Amino acid sequence: MAMAPVPAPQDVTRVTLSILTIVGLLAATLLIVMPFVPALVWGTTIVISTWPVMQRLQSWLGGRRGAAVAVMTILLLVIIVIPLYAAIDAVVERTEKLPDFLRSLGENGLPPPPDWLGAIPLVGPRLTAAWQQLATGGLAGRGADLGPWVARAVRFVAAQARGLGTTILQFLVTVVVAAVLYATGERAGLAVRRFFRRLAGQRGDGAVVLAGKAIRAVALGVMVTALTQTVLSGIGLLIAGVPHAGVLTAVVLLLCVAQVGPALVLIPAIIWLYASGHPGTGTFLLIWSVAPLTVDNFMRPLLIKRGADLPLWLIFIGVVGGLLAFGIIGLFIGPVFLAVTYTLVSDWVGDLGPEAQSAAPADGGRVTGLGGAP
16 A cells, blocks of 8 residues: 655745745835835726827827827826916015015015904904004004014925925826836736736736726716816805906816815805805805706716716715825825725625525425424
8 A cells, every 4th residue: 555645845934035025025115116006006007097088089099009008198297287386486475585584574574454353253353453463563563472473384384385396296207107108018918917817817807897987976076076166166266256257167076086176165155245245246156056966966976986886975075085195196096996896896705606495494495393203
């Protein structure tokens, strides 16, 4: 009788060193690419969201991928980088002029308070009194007290300007990443799908496809709805003659992207119009605000359903939770994580088969006791 072969003993040292080497390589790779991770995530998100636009543009240009990539890259630069550069330049310019402006206020005092300041509900009279006190020379008398605060404000603004400079650099890298992905999108997508197929089989491949659909759904549902609300709000503020309508419109865009809505800007604007003696324009803005305040109730679900067949509550929780956890980029990666997890768990539970079949008694339905007797 032949004896079974004795399995060779495992080399524990070799296995341990192999694992440590792999972990070390992964950790070193992560440290190297960490500065580029935000740009890579943003670039991938932008490309996935706008890929149909790039394909349509390529067909309009006679199938020339290079020309389509160049046009999309220029559009990204115009939409993202140039406005940010203008904002940073304005912040730096104002920061350089801030000490001279404060010095002139200390010497000459403030001008008289504007009429609209006193019309602000609740706090208007107090703001007017404080303004008048400073306008009569109080600012010069408090120069010693205000000096440290002014210096701190200047340092804060300068720090923010430097932070915006870093943001500009990140967005430039994002545009470069997006351009590369536009040019090699099919190969990159196939490589990602093959990796996850190797990792988790057919479910991994389906998870990648679902992630792309979730990103596109959020881009359609959240961003397009936010832009629509912003445009409607900006038109209303401009027609009503609300001061600084452009700045308020930018605030509306941030609020709509953050899923707060335009009410925090439109309602105070309506109150200010009535309080300042403009009931006609106040009534107009009140009626006009119905559209931007309610359009998201039907526009967002419709666009999200067109992008991905996922539960609306799942997308909404992913958008809000991702925003709170990861910032603006969380608008996209939050729904992706939830959608992929939801689908994988659903498929895993679904492998049990129909519930009625698994719960059917083996003896035809007779109820038996613990011992097997009826």
